[in-house]
Amino acid sequence: MSLNLDQMAIREPLCHIVTPIGMLGYGFSTSDLENxxxxxxxxxxxxxxxxxxxxxDSGPAKLALGSMTCPRSVYQRDLRQLICAVKKYRVPLLISSAGGDGSDAHVKEFLDIIREILDAPDQG
Structure with a gap:
């Protein structure tokens, strides 16, 4: 089936996905995210x-060793920025493969980081 130009006119999107960076933990610009x-x-x-x-693709070593791709401190930094944006703009946040491999231990670690951020006095 081919479409003519009238049929290809810009239509309202079903949704918008904003991706501040391809890999959580590598840092990103908060102003770019907000924009x-x-x-x-x-x-x-x-x-x-x-x-x-x-x-x-770090291969099986990360799974075997149980290590995350990035240090916990950079996940804290990035998640703090993301949580601020979620609160300010009232949008959901979805993260795949927590810690690099998405293992149960790394999902728990991410949840711990998120709880720490939310419990911090400056996060109200």
């Missing part, structure tokens, strides 16, 4: 922040 969210939210379409935490 992307502001643009996406103007349409009124559902918007979410979605990113991966396992975009590197």
């Amino acid at each position: 992307g969210l502001e643009i996406a939210l103007r349409s009124g379409s559902p918007t979410a922040i979605i990113l991966d935490s396992g975009s590197t």
Whole structure:
């Protein structure tokens, strides 16, 4: 089936996905994230922040050793920025492959980090 130009006219999107970086833990620009969210939210379409935490192929070593791809401190930094954006813009946040491999231990570690951030006095 081919479409003519009228049929290919820009249509309202079903949703917007804002991805601040391809790999959580590698750092990103908060201003770029906020700019992307502001643009996406103007349409009124559902918007979410979605990113991966396992975009590197480190092979079976990470699973065997139980180590995360990045140090905990950089996940804390990135998650703190993301949680601030979630609160400010009232959008959901989805993260895949927590810690690089998505193992139960790393999902728990991410949940611990998120709880620590949310429990911090400056996060209200």
